[in-house]
Amino acid sequence: MTFRIAEVIVDVAAYPVDRPFDYLVPEQMQSLIECGSRVKVPFGPRNVLGFVVGLKEDTDVPIDKIKEVTKLIDIEPVLTTEMLQLAKWLKNKTICFEIDALQVMLPSALRAKYEKMVTLQTDIENLPIDLQEHFKKSGRVNYKVFEKLHLLQTLKMAISHKLLAVEYVVKQQGNVKEIRKVKIADDANQLNEISAQISNRAKKQKLLVEWLIQHVGKVMDPETILTETNSSMAVLQAVIDLGAAKFVHQEVYRDPFTKEVKKTTSLHLTDEQTVALEKITSSMENKQPETFLLHGVTGSGKTEVYLQAIQQCLNDDKEAIVLVPEISLTPQMTERFRSRFGELVAVMHSGLSVGEKYDEWRKVHEGKVKVVVGARSAIFAPFDNVGLIILDEEHESTYKQEDSPRYHARDVAIWRSEYHNCPVLLGSATPSLESYARAQKNVYTLLTLKQRALKQSLPTVEIVDMREELKSGNRSMFSEKLVESIRIRLDKKEQIVLFLNRRGYSSFVLCRDCGTVVQCENCDISLTYHRSNEKLKCHYCGYEQHVPRECPQCQSDHIRFFGTGTQKVEEEILKLFPEARVLRMDVDTTRQKGAHEKLLESFGEGHADILLGTQMIAKGLDFPNITLVGVLSADTSLHLPDYRAAEKTFQLLTQVGGRAGRSALPGEVVIQSYTPEHYAIELSKEQHYEPFYQLEMTMRHQAGYPPYYYLALIQVSHEDLMMAAEYAQKSVDYLRSNLSFNVSIIGPTVAGISRLQNRYRYQCLIKYKIEPKLIPTLMQLIKLYRSDWIKKGIILTIDLDPSTI
Numbered sequence: 090m091t092f093r094i095a096e097v098i099v100d101v102a103a104y105p106v107d108r109p110f111d112y113l114v115p116e117q118m119q120s121l122i123e124c125g126s127r128v129k130v131p132f133g134p135r136n137v138l139g140f141v142v143g144l145k146e147d148t149d150v151p152i153d154k155i156k157e158v159t160k161l162i163d164i165e166p167v168l169t170t171e172m173l174q175l176a177k178w179l180k181n182k183t184i185c186f187e188i189d190a191l192q193v194m195l196p197s198a199l200r201a202k203y204e205k206m207v208t209l210q211t212d213i214e215n216l217p218i219d220l221q222e223h224f225k226k227s228g229r230v231n232y233k234v235f236e237k238l239h240l241l242q243t244l245k246m247a248i249s250h251k252l253l254a255v256e257y258v259v260k261q262q263g264n265v266k267e268i269r270k271v272k273i274a275d276d277a278n279q280l281n282e283i284s285a286q287i288s289n290r291a292k293k294q295k296l297l298v299e300w301l302i303q304h305v306g307k308v309m310d311p312e313t314i315l316t317e318t319n320s321s322m323a324v325l326q327a328v329i330d331l332g333a334a335k336f337v338h339q340e341v342y343r344d345p346f347t348k349e350v351k352k353t354t355s356l357h358l359t360d361e362q363t364v365a366l367e368k369i370t371s372s373m374e375n376k377q378p379e380t381f382l383l384h385g386v387t388g389s390g391k392t393e394v395y396l397q398a399i400q401q402c403l404n405d406d407k408e409a410i411v412l413v414p415e416i417s418l419t420p421q422m423t424e425r426f427r428s429r430f431g432e433l434v435a436v437m438h439s440g441l442s443v444g445e446k447y448d449e450w451r452k453v454h455e456g457k458v459k460v461v462v463g464a465r466s467a468i469f470a471p472f473d474n475v476g477l478i479i480l481d482e483e484h485e486s487t488y489k490q491e492d493s494p495r496y497h498a499r500d501v502a503i504w505r506s507e508y509h510n511c512p513v514l515l516g517s518a519t520p521s522l523e524s525y526a527r528a529q530k531n532v533y534t535l536l537t538l539k540q541r542a543l544k545q546s547l548p549t550v551e552i553v554d555m556r557e558e559l560k561s562g563n564r565s566m567f568s569e570k571l572v573e574s575i576r577i578r579l580d581k582k583e584q585i586v587l588f589l590n591r592r593g594y595s596s597f598v599l600c601r602d603c604g605t606v607v608q609c610e611n612c613d614i615s616l617t618y619h620r621s622n623e624k625l626k627c628h629y630c631g632y633e634q635h636v637p638r639e640c641p642q643c644q645s646d647h648i649r650f651f652g653t654g655t656q657k658v659e660e661e662i663l664k665l666f667p668e669a670r671v672l673r674m675d676v677d678t679t680r681q682k683g684a685h686e687k688l689l690e691s692f693g694e695g696h697a698d699i700l701l702g703t704q705m706i707a708k709g710l711d712f713p714n715i716t717l718v719g720v721l722s723a724d725t726s727l728h729l730p731d732y733r734a735a736e737k738t739f740q741l742l743t744q745v746g747g748r749a750g751r752s753a754l755p756g757e758v759v760i761q762s763y764t765p766e767h768y769a770i771e772l773s774k775e776q777h778y779e780p781f782y783q784l785e786m787t788m789r790h791q792a793g794y795p796p797y798y799y800l801a802l803i804q805v806s807h808e809d810l811m812m813a814a815e816y817a818q819k820s821v822d823y824l825r826s827n828l829s830f831n832v833s834i835i836g837p838t839v840a841g842i843s844r845l846q847n848r849y850r851y852q853c854l855i856k857y858k859i860e861p862k863l864i865p866t867l868m869q870l871i872k873l874y875r876s877d878w879i880k881k882g883i884i885l886t887i888d889l890d891p892s893t894i
């Protein structure tokens with residue numbers, strides 16, 4: 090069947106109406122075009138990108154008005170029917186443009202510049218005659234060749250018979266970091282000749298070439314060569330000009346899968362694990378879209394349950410998606426999957442280059458792998474026979490995307506599970522209140538692991554009141570208790586994790602005379618001090634400046650940085666324990682690709698006594714020799730203007746505490762706090778979730794927050810303060826006159842960060858329980874915005890279930 094009309098979602102933001110437009114399919118394209126393919130179509134004066142979301146025979150658009158599809162980008166669709174449906178759902182669920190929903194499902198490589206290449210998948214004789222000659226020289230031919238020769242029809246056939254495949258080769262644009270190395274010539278004779286040519290007066294050059302002869306063919310850092318030979322860059326350049334070596338560029342990035350992994354097999358499950366696994370597999374057998382909440386204490390062996398459930402899924406010839414929060418995508422976690430399922434696993438996370446990400450996506454798209462382990466966006470993995478979806482650490486806020494489409498991976502997971510009739514498994518030691526409440530109401534099925542896998546006891550937790558320390562004259566950031574515990578571990582050669590809670594906290598520069606804090610020029614946010622290069626940086630817009638020598642307000646020179654960064658803690662530790670080997674893990678030491686991995690590996694191998702870090706080390710670590718966890722500052726995350734502050738603090742303390750005593754050796758946790766009486770801190774002592782859940786639910790009920798109420802956040806920004814305020818007020822008026830009376834609308838108020846990237850920000854919060862008019866009203870508001878306000882420079886965003894307010 091061939092269709093004449095394509096329905097296309099076009100990539101035109103800021104168009105008030107979000108619906109597909111009809112285009113005429115030129116005859117030669119009719120047998121090639123499919124739903125889920127990208128096209129180029131004329132829109133107004135331009136040619137724009139679009140996605141084919143429907144094909145049909147007729148249209149209401151008059152024949153003299155309808156325009157033709159200019160170009161078919163993919164002869165194989167890049168999106169499945171499922172994804173097209175999902176995009177429609179996402180559009181309503183998150184109030185976004187359908188185009189944004191479609192784009193988010195594709196790897197960024199397909200949005201970047203790329204070259205399409207056709208690669209040979211079989212012996213050349215098996216190809217249709219017309220195509221054969223093109224592959225004689227090389228197994229990889231530019232797609233454009235076939236386009237020019239009008240061979241697309243034949244090409245498409247060959248592709249559908251898997252004789253050929255289309256590959257997108259990304260033109261890397263600074264995504265891959267390269268470093269300059271020196272490649273020494275391969276041929277010793279040639280080097281000898283060069284040496285002979287050099288006049289005896291150019292002693293340094295001669296010496297350098299002599300040295301190079303000893304290292305024929307090697308690739309080395311220029312710095313190494315210079316220090317080893319005690320020569321200068323000029324000398325090196327001179328011998329390079331003579332042909333003794335050449336500069337080469339090497340990717341710093343490596344293949345994500347270069348490391349060998351040891352194969353593991355299923356462990357014998359504990360009783361609790363067995364019960365949990367059976368429930369999950371029986372739901373898989375019955376093809377039920379059931380959502381499970383696996384609540385297991387730290388170290389209870391949730392991961393082993395995931396692994397065996399996935400095994401079941403593979404046995405049934407189905408595919409599995411595993412989501413983990415970006416920060417716990419540690420090599421340890423991914424390795425556990427790879428060592429069980431080997432080549433069947435693809436890994437997707439932000440540490441990969443655009444090209445690498447695309448390679449992983451393609452493995453999924455082509456069915457070469459059966460399991461995806463990845464961060465949030467891996468939920469869109471284009472499998473077509475999903476048997477199980479897992480979200481590890483389901484409470485993590487990184488599962489919510491902060492830009493359009495503002496989706497939550499959990500919601501998408503549940504949607505896909507309904508599409509594929511398969512279960513979703515949410516796992517956590519500290520479930521989100523929302524999920525636990527749903528489990529209480531039997532919307533989710535609760536599975537519990539109360540004990541650690543080898544029946545180890547949970548670590549003992551001691552909370553130290555830092556106010557008392559101060560009273561007794563201890564001004565350091567380490568309490569006496571913690572110092573003593575560290576000393577014992579160092580003596581026993583056991584390992585220590587020190588955790589610096591830096592959520593909502595940073596080192597800033599403050600004038601001790603007038604109290605001024607140095608702020609960003611573009612945002613109303615204090616700048617963060619970076620010791621490594623003595624600079625102040627804005628973590629929101631990237632602005633940076635040197636640390637001022639005097640206060641910009643009062644010119645006093647008593648201007649110092651304030652607060653505790655990991656570097657400062659490290660110095661302090663080394664003062665107290667000069668013999669300790671400390672590994673520091675923070676944004677500064679993990680910037681390089683693979684650094685994270687190396688640090689952890691080295692710690693795991695026992696090359697350090699103390700692992701010091703921020704949020705990054707709170708999760709997923711499973712090292713048997715860790716017996717002490719110290720939390721330096723439990724409170725910092727408590728004082729955030731966030732209704733989830735207590736929940737986040739409790740989760741963090743429980744998770745980080747859970748790193749201790751996971752094997753034979755018993756664990757101890759020392760939590761330092763200035764507000765030890767706060768329930769989130771007090772209750773983390775028992776490492777019991779239930780009491781915290783009960784109390785926090787009461788608080789939420791009283792304050793009218795989720796899970797009792799739903800929230801929607803509307804933000805309005807403009808470069809001009811008055812404009813921002815005016816349009817925020819307009820939005821609120823509009824909402825008030827259209828929503829029911831039992832919906833509370835709070836605002837407009839100044840946003841938490843009142844100015845960002847030179848735009849003033851106002852917001853308004855909607856709290857509701859049931860409000861059928863909400864989505865239609867918000868859609869109308871968006872329409873108002875897109876058709877008029879946007880021209881005045883307003884930016885309006887709507888976030889349903891915002892993760893912070």
Ligand SMILES: Nc1ncnc2c1ncn2[C@@H]1O[C@H](COP(=O)(O)OP(=O)(O)OP(=O)(O)O)[C@@H](O)[C@H]1O
Nearest residue numbers: 356357358359387388389390391392393542709747
């Ligand atoms: N049935 C079992 N028999 C023996 N060892 C097990 C079993 N299940 C899990 N383990 C081991 O127990 C340790 C903790 O398990 P795992 O890391 O899966 O726990 P978890 O619940 O995911 O922990 P966390 O939430 O703290 O990260 C691991 O070293 C794992 O290999």
Ligand SMILES: [Zn+2]
Nearest residue numbers: 600603640643
């Ligand atoms: Zn001052």
Ligand SMILES: [Zn+2]
Nearest residue numbers: 609612627630
């Ligand atoms: Zn800024």
